[in-house]
Amino acid sequence: MSATFVARRFMPMLAAVVFAGAALCGVTPALAVMLVELKIDATARPYNPDNPLSSAQQDFSVPDAEGQLIVTYTEDRYVGGPGGFTYDPVDLSPEYLGWGGSAEYTPRDPVAGQPFKVVVTYQHSYSKKMWRATLTARHDYQAFQIRDRGQQFAGTLTLTIEFIPKSADPITAPQTSTLEGTWELPGGNMTEIFADGTGHDSRGNTMTWTLLDAARGIYELHWSHGYTDKVTLAPDGKTMSGVNNTGFHWDAVRRGPPPAIETAELTGSWDWGPGSGLVDMLADGTGHDSNGNTLRWTLGNAASRIYVLVWSHGFVDLATLSEDGKSLVLVSNTGAQFSAVRRGGV
Numbered sequence: 001m002s003a004t005f006v007a008r009r010f011m012p013m014l015a016a017v018v019f020a021g022a023a024l025c026g027v028t029p030a031l032a033v034m035l036v037e038l039k040i041d042a043t044a045r046p047y048n049p050d051n052p053l054s055s056a057q058q059d060f061s062v063p064d065a066e067g068q069l070i071v072t073y074t075e076d077r078y079v080g081g082p083g084g085f086t087y088d089p090v091d092l093s094p095e096y097l098g099w100g101g102s103a104e105y106t107p108r109d110p111v112a113g114q115p116f117k118v119v120v121t122y123q124h125s126y127s128k129k130m131w132r133a134t135l136t137a138r139h140d141y142q143a144f145q146i147r148d149r150g151q152q153f154a155g156t157l158t159l160t161i162e163f164i165p166k167s168a169d170p171i172t173a174p175q176t177s178t179l180e181g182t183w184e185l186p187g188g189n190m191t192e193i194f195a196d197g198t199g200h201d202s203r204g205n206t207m208t209w210t211l212l213d214a215a216r217g218i219y220e221l222h223w224s225h226g227y228t229d230k231v232t233l234a235p236d237g238k239t240m241s242g243v244n245n246t247g248f249h250w251d252a253v254r255r256g257p258p259p260a261i262e263t264a265e266l267t268g269s270w271d272w273g274p275g276s277g278l279v280d281m282l283a284d285g286t287g288h289d290s291n292g293n294t295l296r297w298t299l300g301n302a303a304s305r306i307y308v309l310v311w312s313h314g315f316v317d318l319a320t321l322s323e324d325g326k327s328l329v330l331v332s333n334t335g336a337q338f339s340a341v342r343r344g345g346v
């Protein structure tokens with residue numbers, strides 16, 4: 001079954017559903033949440049019942065809110081045949097959602113050996129349901145009579161499913177705070193998050209955290225008990241929404257005022273060096289260079305004084321501010337490293 005067929009098939013079939021457990025009820029994420037992230041690096045090999053196809057699965061629930069559900073499937077090189085992605089209800093239910101959706105295929109007609117991408121977008125008022133996403137390696141058809149002669153094809157396949165509430169603006173909403181502080185999670189569990197990338201909860205579990213997307217306020221928390229949370233910080237820094245690696249959604253409320261981002265440290269005019277000219281950083285999280293390119297900047301790690309600069313020309317720079325505030329060391333997403341010097345006083 002091709003990915004194209006799967007995508008078209010499941011738009012009208014996202015119907016039979018199951019009510020999520022009581023632990024999930026009443027949890028309503030306020031911001032964009034990544035529900036599913038799956039990846040397969042398949043190798044060319046025979047497959048049979050004792051050596052099954054490469055596959056990956058993840059259960060997820062649909063938040064109880066209006067918004068968009070965006071499903072993105074990619075193949076590094078299209079080979080056709082059965083395999084690809086599916087998402088099915090964990091249990092059957094008489095309730096139907098009737099999701100309205102649209103699919104975009106790139107390219108429209110897949111070309112053997114070339115990258116292939118499918119993006120399916122659903123828009124509706126969602127009820128919380130439990131689903132199972134499955135990613136399966138491409139393979140040739142294997143009839144029941146020759147079950148020992150199947151062949152799996154090589155390729156890298158990915159599947160992500162993200163929910164974006166109608167009221168959320170996760171890309172453009174400026175971040176005014178950082179993650180560190182005291183948070184109250186469901187059940188009264190208190191969690192302390194520190195600027196050095198560590199933290200712990202009131203039950204004695206420890207964790208480390210990393211920044212995934214500064215512009216959208218997305219972080220990942222790795223816990224000592226084995227769970228991994230992907231969280232989205234609200235632009236005002238007062239709440240965050242998360243989903244763990246089992247598909248469980250939760251919200252947290254900050255206790256105490258959020259720490260403000262120190263915008264004054266980066267604002268000003270910077271000399272980017274020969275050929276690049278001056279770059280002006282503004283206090284509202286925007287900026288521009290002398291060539292007319294614009295940027296948005298956010299604080300990535302307060303303890304390390306690292307900022308993320310997202311440029312209109314497509315480059316993304318990680319900028320580390322010196323302790324005296326007079327210079328920057330930058331690394332771009334191309335791997336290039338360079339430095340900048342502040343013009344004028346700090």
